Every structure is written in structure tokens, then in C-alpha cells.
Amino acid sequence: MATNLINNLDYDAIIIGAGACGLMCAVQAGFLGKRVLVLEKNDKVGAKILISGGGRCNYTNLYASPQQFISENEHFCKSAFAQWTVEDTISFFETYGIMGKEKTLGQLFPESDKARDIVKVFTDLCRDMAQDIWCDTDVKNIERDGQDFIISYERNGKSSQIKTARVVITSGGLPIAKMGATDFGLRMARKFDMQIIPTAPALVPLTITGKDQPWYEQLSGNSIFCRVWNDRASFEENILFTHWGLSGPAILQISSYWRAGESIMIDLLPQQNIIDLIEQERKLYGKKPLLSLIANLYTRKFADALSPYLPADKNLASLSKSELESISSLIHQFKVKPAGDKGYDKAEVMRGGVATTELSSRTLEAKKIPGVFFGGECVDVTGWLGGYNFQWAWASGFVIAQNL
Known part of the structure; x- marks a missing residue:
């Protein structure tokens, strides 16, 4: 099938995956005057946000710290959590009308108990800052092209390619295939000869x-x-x-x-x-x-x-x-x-993922492939139940945005 190459370097980066990490990255990049394109396989953004907490979204935990995370390198997440704290998460959502209410063990939910209110914050901000989001877009591959990258994808039944200087992979992990979960992030990491910590269902x-x-x-x-x-x-x-x-x-x-x-x-x-x-x-x-x-x-x-x-x-x-x-x-x-x-269909998250030794803890950029960043669930950082994994998603999205 012939492909159409869009040689568009107007975007500062292309983000693959419009989940919690990808959406936060897009918004924070917009605050810095950077323009991004978000490619999402599903027909709407934030699919896992919308179902989390029974549709109520436990979006952070008041007690989140590196101690509640599992990783081969227990210190890796410290830099991200220093750059984007729980207080930053609370302040960010309050700024856009989401007041939190604490339930058990520090779990923070929107007062409305509606996960869609969390997603709306991001979709509204992306619209206001002209950050592009393409849903129903299935990314197939990433190839290096000198200092740039060519992303191959299918959209509206057509195969196309787009060129970019920076790629952000926030495509999630393996849990809940019916919500669009794939191994795309892991496959791309392997392709670029990056180590993968063995994966398994977690919070299951x-x-x-x-x-x-x-x-x-x-x-x-x-x-x-x-x-x-x-x-x-x-x-x-x-x-x-x-x-x-x-x-x-x-x-x-x-x-x-x-x-x-x-x-x-x-x-x-x-x-x-x-x-x-x-x-x-x-x-x-x-x-x-x-x-x-x-x-x-x-x-x-x-x-x-x-x-x-x-x-x-x-x-x-x-x-x-x-x-x-x-x-x-x-x-x-x-x-x-x-x-x-x-198994993965009933797991909240995935344990393991892209090895932290492959990434800069300060920027989350791949050491072997400058210009490629990994964030969120596909990285070997797995939190406890109770809003911890969202805190990692927001923090990693913020960190990557600062370095695009």
C-alpha cells in the first residue's frame, strides 16, 4: 500500500498515546509555547482515565512518594517527583475547576466523582492552545531518518507517514486490551535495542x-x-x-x-x-x-x-x-x-517495562536515541493502588514536556 509522507516539522514533537501521561505532556508543552501532535489509537482520548476508580478517577494520592513504587531502580522516579509534586497535581486541577476530596488512605477524587471532568481539563486546554489530537490513528512503526524520525500510521483507512524531530511514547502498558492497550512502546524500545524489564500483570x-x-x-x-x-x-x-x-x-x-x-x-x-x-x-x-x-x-x-x-x-x-x-x-x-x-484484562497496571537504565531520570529521554522519550506505564515504574500511578503519569508527562 502506498504511503503519503507528511514532511511536517512544524510540530516540536509527536506524542503517541493520549492517556494521562500523553495528555499532560501535550498541555505542559503548550504552556511552554511548544506545538505538538498527539496520535491516539482509540476513538476518544483518556480511555483508562474514564474507567479508573469505577468512572470516578482517583487522580493522585496525598501520600505519594518514591516508596510506593516498584522498579528495578527504586531511586529513578525521585527526579520526576521532585519536578512535579502531589501539590503540583492538586494545584493544576484546582486551577481548572477540579476540587479534590480525600477518601481512604490519601486517595484523591474529583468532588464531582466524574472521571470525564479530568479528561475535559486536558481536551479544553489542548483546544485552547491549538495542540492537535488525532484519534482513530494507529501508529505502526517509528524509523530513524538522520536526526529525525518517520512515524508510520493508519488513519481513516489510509497509510501515511509523518516526520518529526522528537517522539514521545506514552502508549501505556498491556492491561485491558479492549481499551486499546498494546505492546507498542515495548516493541519500539526493543527495536531501538533498549532493555525491557520482564512484564507481568500488577494490581490484579x-x-x-x-x-x-x-x-x-x-x-x-x-x-x-x-x-x-x-x-x-x-x-x-x-x-x-x-x-x-x-x-x-x-x-x-x-x-x-x-x-x-x-x-x-x-x-x-x-x-x-x-x-x-x-x-x-x-x-x-x-x-x-x-x-x-x-x-x-x-x-x-x-x-x-x-x-x-x-x-x-x-x-x-x-x-x-x-x-x-x-x-x-x-x-x-x-x-x-x-x-x-x-491476567492483563483484569489488571489495573503492568509491572516492568522499559528499563530505567535506558532513560535519563532527569528528562526521560532515551540515552541511545536522542529525541525519543518514554513516559507513563510503559516505563519500569509501577505504583500502588490508590492514585499513585496517575501521579507518575502526570509527573513523567510534565518532565518530558520541559525537555522537548
Whole structure:
């Protein structure tokens, strides 16, 4: 198929991907008087912004710092977060009418609870600053042409090319293919001989199969506040039992630190000690069955599910020392060995990506290919659940814009 080369160097840069990072980059470039063209595969911009937080968009976290991010180089994101802080994010959105409201654990949502209000800030600013956005534009390839780059793409059924001096790759990661997710950023990095840190679904539900599955399946819909941990991390939030395993915030969080074949531990009563509770109760109600106490701590359905593994029918006064130890172990060190995870279609983000050693931490420009920048999810910087990944997207978009 013949292609049409648009030899247009009027744009200071071409941004591939109109997600959080790409949109912030376009707007910040506009503030600096730079003109960009944003190429987006979907028929509208900000697809993942629009579905985030159930359509409410948890757009940052008040406590975001490098400590909540996973990367082969834990220090890499420090420069970006110094250049664009949480306060900068809050101030930016407030300037354009988005007032934040804090929910749990520092999570900040728009007062309107509407993700589309976040997207509208960017589309309005891009329009006002004459930053061009082409949707339904599928970028196929990037080739070097001396000091410049030729981007090949399909739009309106036609194959075309456009020349540019600078390329910004903010095309996201692999999660949620139905939202347009592709491996484009990773493919281009490999093409330019850049290292890729192995990728995997992150912030993703975990599955249970085999003989243990019916036990979890019977509890589907039950949610319990727990501490979930392994030797890498620990989180205190709710877990949710499902017919295929475990979900909920604490599980999504630990999934980023879990590897296939490993177990995770769950404290089913993280803020109390079950032995202390038993001792207190049996002084007053020695004949009370253990199941009665357990049922007061959880839903009856969950208490019944635990009872086969406990001396449930024994009264509190008659529990032996070994039985108490067994009860404590079950409640405070409940061991789970997931079979796997629900994959990229159910993952919030991707772990791994373009190796940070390939990029300048100050500018996010590729060291081997001057003029090419990588930002957002395709880089090996993965945040916790709760607005952290948006903060990285805004910060990396800002940093790249300063250096176009």
C-alpha cells in the first residue's frame, strides 16, 4: 500500500498515546509555547482515565512518594517527583475547576466523582492552545531518518507517514486490551535495542484452583479487613472472596509483589489478638462455644467456613494450649498459595517495562536515541493502588514536556 509522507516539522514533537501521561505532556508543552501532535489509537482520548476508580478517577494520592513504587531502580522516579509534586497535581486541577476530596488512605477524587471532568481539563486546554489530537490513528512503526524520525500510521483507512524531530511514547502498558492497550512502546524500545524489564500483570486479582477452590467459592461476596503480606510487602485493607479466588484492595496491592508459585499470608484479625479475646471472654462466659465468638468477629458465613478447621463446638473454658495455638495460627497466619492471577484484562497496571537504565531520570529521554522519550506505564515504574500511578503519569508527562 502506498504511503503519503507528511514532511511536517512544524510540530516540536509527536506524542503517541493520549492517556494521562500523553495528555499532560501535550498541555505542559503548550504552556511552554511548544506545538505538538498527539496520535491516539482509540476513538476518544483518556480511555483508562474514564474507567479508573469505577468512572470516578482517583487522580493522585496525598501520600505519594518514591516508596510506593516498584522498579528495578527504586531511586529513578525521585527526579520526576521532585519536578512535579502531589501539590503540583492538586494545584493544576484546582486551577481548572477540579476540587479534590480525600477518601481512604490519601486517595484523591474529583468532588464531582466524574472521571470525564479530568479528561475535559486536558481536551479544553489542548483546544485552547491549538495542540492537535488525532484519534482513530494507529501508529505502526517509528524509523530513524538522520536526526529525525518517520512515524508510520493508519488513519481513516489510509497509510501515511509523518516526520518529526522528537517522539514521545506514552502508549501505556498491556492491561485491558479492549481499551486499546498494546505492546507498542515495548516493541519500539526493543527495536531501538533498549532493555525491557520482564512484564507481568500488577494490581490484579489472584486465582485459587483445585481442591481449595470450593472453599473460596462458597464465600464469594464476603469482604473482610485483613493484613496481607509476604517477605516483600505488607498491606492492611479489605480482601474480597470471589468464586475464582481473592480480590479486594489488599490482594491487588500484594499481587504486585507476588510471584508465581509463592504463598501469601493473611492476618484475618490484624488489629486484635484472638488469644487475648478468648481469654477475656472465657473469664466471663466460659461455657460460650468458640464458634459463637468467631461469629461475632466475622459474618456468620465466614465463621461457618472457618469452623471445620477450628474446635468450633468446644466451649472457651475447655480449650487447651495447643488448641489455642492452632486457633491463633489459623486466624493470624492464614496461608494462601494462589494458582495464578486474572491476567492483563483484569489488571489495573503492568509491572516492568522499559528499563530505567535506558532513560535519563532527569528528562526521560532515551540515552541511545536522542529525541525519543518514554513516559507513563510503559516505563519500569509501577505504583500502588490508590492514585499513585496517575501521579507518575502526570509527573513523567510534565518532565518530558520541559525537555522537548
